Amino acid sequence: MVEARVKKRATGATAILGRNGHPTIETPTGGSLAVVTAASEPGFNPLDLLYSSLAACLVLSARIAASQMGVLDRFHSVEARVSGDKSEGEPARIRRFEMQLTISGDFDDGVRQEIADRAEEICTVSNTLRGNADFNLTVK
Numbered sequence: 001m002v003e004a005r006v007k008k009r010a011t012g013a014t015a016i017l018g019r020n021g022h023p024t025i026e027t028p029t030g031g032s033l034a035v036v037t038a039a040s041e042p043g044f045n046p047l048d049l050l051y052s053s054l055a056a057c058l059v060l061s062a063r064i065a066a067s068q069m070g071v072l073d074r075f076h077s078v079e080a081r082v083s084g085d086k087s088e089g090e091p092a093r094i095r096r097f098e099m100q101l102t103i104s105g106d107f108d109d110g111v112r113q114e115i116a117d118r119a120e121e122i123c124t125v126s127n128t129l130r131g132n133a134d135f136n137l138t139v140k
Contacts, residue, residue: 009029010027010028010029011027011028012027012028013025013026013027014026014027015035022034022035022036022037023035023037025049033049035049047084047086047094050084050094051082051083051084051097052082053125054080054082054097054099054123054125054126054129055080055081055082055099056080056125057123057124057125057126058078058080058082058099058101058119058120058123058125058126059078059079059080059101059119060123061118061119061120061122061123062078062080062101062103062115062116062118062119063075063078064119064122065114065115065118065119065122066105066115068118069111069114069115069118071105071107071111071115074105074106074107075103075104075105075107076104076105077103077104077105078101078102078103078104078115078119079101079102079104080099080100080101080102081099081100081102082097082098082099082100083097083098084096084097084098085098097129099120101115101116101119103115103116
């Protein structure tokens with residue numbers, strides 16, 4: 001039996017904001033992204049990043065699901081569109097996530113649905129959002 005090896009990747013993010021300007025986000029692996037704040041500015045705002053994390057996790061998880069199901073050879077691509085319904089009042093939050101997966105490949109609707117269902121079960125981001133994660137805030 002071949003055992004799958006999962007290479008660990010450093011994760012996390014550091015956001016930095018000065019007195020003026022926009023926040024910049026950096027990852028432990030060297031990624032960097034400027035965050036926008038105005039409604040008309042092109043780029044990612046904090047909610048876009050939340051939706052992007054869920055969308056990216058879902059497409060990666062869909063490919064994993066297709067592989068686990070033994071149908072990866074018929075899998076062409078997957079697209080995830082994620083948006084949400086933001087609360088009107090306090091506390092500010094997303095009340096509902098809208099997710100749509102478009103799975104391309106030689107599959108019937110039942111297999112597409114199974115890939116999607118498994119993807120949602122596999123996805124660390126959706127599992128975290130559905131869960132009740134603890135938050136630990138320290139101040140220096």
